[in-house]
Amino acid sequence: xxxxxxxxxxxxxxxxxxxxxxGEGHTLMLIENGVYMVKRGSVAAERLERSLxxxxxxxxxxxxxxxxxxxxxxxxxxxxxxxGGFVDLAVDNAVIHSWI
Amino acid sequence: xxxxxxxxxxxxxxxxxxxxxxxxxxxxxLLTTAAFGQExxxxxxxxxxxxxxKGQQPDRIDSKEIAPVFLSFEIYxxxxxxxxxxxxxxxxxxxxxxxxxxxxxPRCRIGALxxxxxxxxxx
Amino acid sequence: xxxxxTPPTMKFAIQINSGPYQSESSxxxxxxxxxxxxxxxxxxxxFFYYDxxxxxxxxxxxxxxxxxxxxxWSQLARRHDIDLVVxxxxxxxxxxxxxxxxxxxxxxxxxxxxxxxxxxxGQLVEAxxxxxxLLVFSA
Numbered sequence: 001x002x003x004x005x006x007x008x009x010x011x012x013x014x015x016x017x018x019x020x021x022x023g024e025g026h027t028l029m030l031i032e033n034g035v036y037m038v039k040r041g042s043v044a045a046e047r048l049e050r051s052l053x054x055x056x057x058x059x060x061x062x063x064x065x066x067x068x069x070x071x072x073x074x075x076x077x078x079x080x081x082x083x084g085g086f087v088d089l090a091v092d093n094a095v096i097h098s099w100i
Numbered sequence: 101x102x103x104x105x106x107x108x109x110x111x112x113x114x115x116x117x118x119x120x121x122x123x124x125x126x127x128x129x130l131l132t133t134a135a136f137g138q139e140x141x142x143x144x145x146x147x148x149x150x151x152x153x154k155g156q157q158p159d160r161i162d163s164k165e166i167a168p169v170f171l172s173f174e175i176y177x178x179x180x181x182x183x184x185x186x187x188x189x190x191x192x193x194x195x196x197x198x199x200x201x202x203x204x205x206p207r208c209r210i211g212a213l214x215x216x217x218x219x220x221x222x223x
Numbered sequence: 224x225x226x227x228x229t230p231p232t233m234k235f236a237i238q239i240n241s242g243p244y245q246s247e248s249s250x251x252x253x254x255x256x257x258x259x260x261x262x263x264x265x266x267x268x269x270f271f272y273y274d275x276x277x278x279x280x281x282x283x284x285x286x287x288x289x290x291x292x293x294x295x296w297s298q299l300a301r302r303h304d305i306d307l308v309v310x311x312x313x314x315x316x317x318x319x320x321x322x323x324x325x326x327x328x329x330x331x332x333x334x335x336x337x338x339x340x341x342x343x344x345g346q347l348v349e350a351x352x353x354x355x356x357l358l359v360f361s362a
Contacts, residue, residue, distance in 0.1 A: 023211025
């Protein structure tokens with residue numbers, strides 16, 4: 001299953017809440033302001049990193065670039081995709097949920 | 101609609117009833133989906149649990165009634181209203197504060213629940 | 224994604240819940256639709272709901288150095304014959320009227336931009352049933 005998140009949270013509570021609601025083996029696609037969560041050294045990135053054994057994290061390249069987050073600033077083991085890659089993820093996952 | 105076109109829809113509602121017109125329009129979509137003969141379930145998360153709090157008087161702020169729509173679900177064959185336990189407790193609510201009996205599930209099972217539907221609609 | 228990845232052709236239904244000046248979601252949805260078309264997929268319908276109906280205002284007139292989301296949708300509909308549907312109840316609530324409705328209430332101009340049509344919520348439900356995937360873009 002594919003979860004789409006388009007806003008960022010840096011307090012541990014909302015990040016943990018999101019991660020608890022994502023099932024094992026699911027994929028999290030971060031778009032729009034959601035991409036800030038992969039910023040290396042952030043509370044969000046730290047939490048995401050700890051969940052990577054259960055979860056695949058993808059992030060949208062143009063949204064990263066627009067916000068000045070360089071490849072070096074992106075946490076490890078995150079897949080950076082363009083819109084074509086986003087479409088492929090939507091093809092590969094029959095169930096898709098966009099969090100608000 | 102028959103056989104193969106029948107899909108399992110899940111409406112994930114996370115917004116409180118009266119701060120915006122979101123709930124009203126979300127319920128319009130939900131009831132339309134049910135009228136198409138689809139299998140419809142509702143999941144209330146976060147402030148969405150306030151949608152079914154007892155004693156709402158929206159006429160005091162000239163707003164339309166939202167909660168009674170949930171009481172009409174049976175007519176529309178909307179079978180399941182599921183509420184996240186943590187969302188209830190965090191808001192100081194209990195089953196007895198709610199307008200209708202609901203299924204509660206813990207946060208850690210939300211992902212698995214969503215994943216067993218065909219179409220997920222947020223609101 | 225590697226080059227050996229050749230996914231099957233799919234039908235997408237897209238729901239847009241937010242306006243172009245409210246959030247980035249119209250932009251994301253537009254780029255997603257273009258990428259899906261480039262990959263040979265079908266976009267069964269784009270449905271505008273809630274404040275998403277703001278994408279269909281004919282007279283939205285941003286300054287020249289800004290993109291016009293409305294024009295981009297109209298152009299996309301023209302080029303790729305995409306069905307852009309605006310929810311009638313959401314539109315009427317917010318004062319977006321098609322020509323027939325505008326005439327009925329004694330208004331002179333149609334508000335709806337080219338390439339869009341106004342219809343009921345059933346069009347969204349039908350698209351969600353008929354398409355292989357439903358993607359929701361919200362604020």
